[in-house]
Amino acid sequence: MREGPGFTESGAFGRRRLLATGAGAAFTLKGVRFPGSPPGPEDPPDRSEVVRGVLPPGAPDYVYLPVEVGPGVRELHVAYRYERPATPAGTPGNALDVGIFDERGTALGGKGFRGWSGGARTEFFLRADDATPGYVRGPVRPGTWHVVLGPYTVAPQGLSYEVTVTVRYGPDAPAPAVSYPPERARGRGRAWYRGDCHLHSWFSDGRRTPAEIAALARAAGLDFVNTSEHNTHAGHGHWAQHAGDDLLILTGEEVTTRNGHVLALGCDPGTFVDWRYRARENRFGRFAREIRRAGGLVVPAHPHATCVGCNWKFGLGEADAVEVWNGSYATEDEVALQAWDAALARGRWTPAMGSSDAHRHPDPVGTPQTVVLADGLSRREILAGLRRGHSYVAESSAVALSFSATGGRGVTAGIGERLRVPGDTPVTVRLTATGVPGCSVRLVTDQGVLHTAGPVGADGATEVRWHTTPRYATYVRAEVRHPVTVPGVPGRMAAFTNPVFLGYGEGVLGDA
Structure with missing residues (x-):
């Protein structure tokens, strides 16, 4: 056991070196070293080292603890704990995240990443045939590994921590084969498909298994889901058996x-x-490009959330879509919706989405859900529909919308499309909705709400028509809302659409 390096009275790490990575800089502690040869017959099969230290307020975002691993190690195990002193009201207490990088190093975007659990676990292990959820199984190769500590928030008293690293020797067990979910499900040809693109399982800080999430997705009437664990891809190889002809797993x-x-x-x-x-380092563009090179979409999540570090500060210049509605509709979703609409009025078109961000019971999977028009139920076709904004967001599979604009000689444009007609052309906007009893409809343009209708009768079905011109409204989108409960505040959202753009336009808003 050793007393690990911490900050001196002057505020610097003892025996430290500066590592240019992460948020401007991170610190590397004095590490631990395990013998270069396996234990003999009379020695215990495991060896452990304990490191203690204190992180002050203002500590670096990431602190690295080097672990020198010799040959013959079968398993690496890490446990940690830290003090949680009381803090004054309104002052964050201690929260310490944890993860690990292997002997390939900690370079930003490098290949050394082997797992992250944030603050969801107090211990983890890795070996060739298995690993704690959130960590990548594989052999424990000789070299310098790094346990990474992330002081998410630090109390005024500082954050006292203790890390115990244990190595277990012996031969590696055979690694199981890895299979990934198929990229296509049967589908219904060109149709509207329902999905939840923000979900957490026990591979990060969720409490549900992939099997439980897949069952809940099917019960919620979903056609596709997207796995989205915090800062780890370790769960990707554990979803294939839960996909099927009726459920696409991205x-x-x-x-x-x-x-x-x-x-x-x-x-x-x-x-x-x-x-x-962080945003000030101007590095996000590099990783947005990596996401696209890997065939994915860049979607800022809950951009106006109020939790520490959750509010999106990188702008929408790299976004393919934006998650406007996250979980049960709340004030921060209303703020996100209004910010998104204001950007539309300024000429910035970023398709809107909604997802549940479900973590555990009783978080409902599929509330809300994004309903996307796609040519088939495949990864490529679903992502293409989302990227084009051919989608709306609904609180459940009970809600269905149809929204379009028609003008000129019967030319029609749907959600996310542009109706290309002269500015003085009469245009008819039409919305049909089912599954929305008691709700009201609002048609929103760049000028604001220009038409309202409702409430909808007990059968939950309605049809709304409105007449305008492209000169009067450069776009129109629909909202379906529950009754007002607080005077002066719009009712809770039941569904909303991406816009239909009207007129020839001067930019690239809507389908070109």
Whole structure:
């Protein structure tokens, strides 16, 4: 057992070296070393080292503990704990995340990543045939590994931590074969498909298994889901058996930076996207390009969430879509919707999505869900529909919408498309909705809400028509809302559409 390096009275790490990575800089502690040869017959089969230290307020985003691993190690096990002192009201307490990189190093975006559990677990292990959920199984090769500590928040008293590293010797067990979900399900040809693209299982900080999530997705009437564990791709190889002709499973990641979260949606299985940077470092563009090279979409998640580090600060310049509705509709979703609409009015077209962000019971899977028009139920076709904004968001599979604009000689454009007619052409906007009893309809343009209708009768079905011109409204979108419960505040959302764009336009808004 050793007393690990910590900060001195001057505020610097003892015996430290500066490592240029992550948020400007990270610190590497004095490490632990295990003997270069396996134990003899009289020695215990396991060896452990304990490191203790204190991180002050203002500690670096990431602190690395080197672990020198010799030959013959079968399994690496890490356990950690830290103090959680009381703090004044309104002051964050201690929260410490953990993960690990192997002997290939900690370079940003490099190949050394072997797992992350954030603050969801107090211990983890890795070996050739198995690993803790969230960690990548594989042999424990000789070299310098790094346990990474992430002080998410630090109390005014500082964060006292203890890390125990154990190596277990012996031969590796055979590694099981890895299979990934198929990229196509049977589908219904060109149709509207329902999906939930933001879900967490026990491979990050969720509590459900992939089997449980797949069963809940089917019960919610979903056609596809996207795996989105925090900062790890380790679960990708555990979903194949839960896919089927009726359920397409896409693989992705929720990239959880200190300046907001972004979904890497529908990437090639096995794709890892690094998260160790802040907006001021101007590195996000590199990782957005990596997501696209892996076939995925870049989707900022809950951009106006109020939790520490959740509010999106990288802008929408790299976004393929944006998650406007996250989980049960709340104030932060209303703020996100209004910010998205304001961007539309300024000429920035970023398709809107909605997802459940479900973690555990009783979080409902598929509330809300994105309903996308696609040529088939495949990864390529679903992502193409989402990228084009041919989609709407609904609170459940009970809600169905049809929304279009018709003008000129019967020319019609649907959601995410442009109706290309002269500015003075009469246009008829038509919405049909089912499954929305008691709700009201609002038609929203760049000028704001220009038409309302409702409430809908007990059968939950309605049809709304509105007449306009492209000169009067450059776009129109629909909202279906539950009754108002707080005077002056719009009712809770039941569904909303992406816009239909009207007129020839001057930019690239809508389908070109």
